Amino acid sequence: MQQPIQIEDEIQFLDAKRVKIERNQSEELTVELPDGSTHAPVEPVRAFPLTHLTQYISLLDADQNEIGMIEDIKQLKKADRKVLEEELRKCYFMPKITKVHSLEGRFGVTHWEVDTSRGAAYFDLRSRFDIVSLEGGRVLIKDVDGNRYEIPNYHRLDANSVALLETQI
Numbered sequence: 001m002q003q004p005i006q007i008e009d010e011i012q013f014l015d016a017k018r019v020k021i022e023r024n025q026s027e028e029l030t031v032e033l034p035d036g037s038t039h040a041p042v043e044p045v046r047a048f049p050l051t052h053l054t055q056y057i058s059l060l061d062a063d064q065n066e067i068g069m070i071e072d073i074k075q076l077k078k079a080d081r082k083v084l085e086e087e088l089r090k091c092y093f094m095p096k097i098t099k100v101h102s103l104e105g106r107f108g109v110t111h112w113e114v115d116t117s118r119g120a121a122y123f124d125l126r127s128r129f130d131i132v133s134l135e136g137g138r139v140l141i142k143d144v145d146g147n148r149y150e151i152p153n154y155h156r157l158d159a160n161s162v163a164l165l166e167t168q169i
Contacts, residue, residue, distance in 0.1 A: 014068040016075035021083050029087050031059055039067050044088055094150040100161040133169045
């Protein structure tokens with residue numbers, strides 16, 4: 001009978017207290033491991049980007065190979081945690097939609113005009129599959145250019161925005 005695979009055999013968890021995370025002179029994310037090896041540039045990737053924002057952060061090297069995984073960034077030293085959180089905010093930047101002004105469909109593409117936490121935005125969606133509804137009225141939207149938008153709880157938008165959004169979800 002085959003032995004079950006242990007997750008520890010597949011993933012190298014890093015000791016967060018002994019990892020150093022900073023930026024180099026080129027502003028690239030750099031990670032120094034307990035064995036003294038340094039990796040740059042490094043890309044942090046959330047294993048569970050919708051549910052575990054501070055847990056299971058994979059660190060990838062320039063060739064997209066996993067260096068290791070940080071089980072919880074709260075275990076990092078304060079300065080290291082601040083640098084990593086800043087980088088994650090950049091990687092997972094999502095303006096929040098605060099109002100939907102109009103939705104117009106043409107040739108299978110829906111044009112959206114909205115207000116966001118970063119100002120007015122205009123974007124197109126190819127299909128309704130680019131809209132993901134989650135618990136609590138949370139909605140995630142990905143436009144044709146790969147930009148992402150979030151509505152933390154669409155029930156809290158004005159009545160016109162809710163009515164327009166409900167035609168799409």
